[in-house]
Amino acid sequence: MVVSNHHLIAQGIKRAFKTDDGTELVALSDFDFEVKQGEVVALIGPSGCGKSTFLRLVAGLDTPQSGELTYNGSPITGPDPNRGFVFQQANLYPWLTVEKNVAFGLKANGTYKENRHRVQEMIDLMGLAGFEKSYPHQISGGMAARVAIAQTLVMDPDVLLLDEPLSALDAFTRAVIQDEILAMCVKFKPIVLLVTHDIEEAVYLADRVVVLSPRPGTKVAEIPVDLPHPRDRISSEFIAKRHEILDALRFE
C-alpha cells in the first residue's frame, strides 16, 4: 500500500429498493459520512437501517439513487480490489486449501508471482500458521473468519469493509481476532469500516462510532473513541463509551 491520504466521502446518500408490492423501501436517506486513511470507523444502528447497504455502495457493488460517494475525489463506479469486502459468512472455496484460498485473488488478477510472499505474511498475521494445507471443512469457524480476512488483506486494500465478520463467533475467539485486526491496522493503516451490532467490539476497535437511525438510516450521532490501545474493556472510560453509544441508540 502506498502511504498517502486516502479518503472516502459520502454526501446525501439515498438508496431505496422496490418491494414486491411495488412500494419503495428507503434503506438509507441523507446519509453523510467521511473517513480518512488510518481510521477505523464502526457503523452501528438498528437492524435494517442500511449499514450493509452502505458498505455495498462503498464496495461499488451497488449505486445510490442520489448523493455523492467519492474515493480520493473520484466517484465510486464499481468494485475495485483497493476496497476489500469481508462478509458475515466466510465464503471460502471448499476445494482449496487455506493457503490457496488466501492466494485466490492474486491468482485471479495475475499478480500472484510478484506477491506470493504476501500469502504467508497474511497467514501469519491472522494466526493461521500451521493450517496452510487444511481445507475449509477441517477448520473452525474462527479460522474460517481469519481466512476470509486474510483473503481480502492479501490484495493490499486501502479500504477494508467488514460486515459483521465476527458475529457468529464465540466471545473468546472474537476477542483474539479483534486483536489480530488491530495489529493489521497498525501495520497497514487502511481505512476500516466495520458494521457490527456489538457495542463492545465497536469501542474496542474503532476510532469513531457512527450511529444510524432506524430505517431510513441516517447519521444520528458520531462518537469519537479516543482511548489508547490496548483498550481495557472493564475500565470506567471504556464502560462510559459503551453507555454513550447505548444512549445514542435509544430512539423511542
Ligand SMILES: Nc1ncnc2c1ncn2[C@@H]1O[C@H](COP(=O)(O)OP(=O)(O)OP(=O)(O)O)[C@@H](O)[C@H]1O
Ligand atoms: N437488494 C435488495 N432488495 C430489496 N431490499 C433490500 C435489498 N438490500 C437491502 N434491502 C433492504 O434494505 C434495508 C436495509 O438493509 P441492510 O442489509 O443494509 O440493513 P442492515 O442495517 O445492514 O441490517 P442488519 O443489521 O440486520 O444486517 C432492509 O430493510 C433490507 O430488507
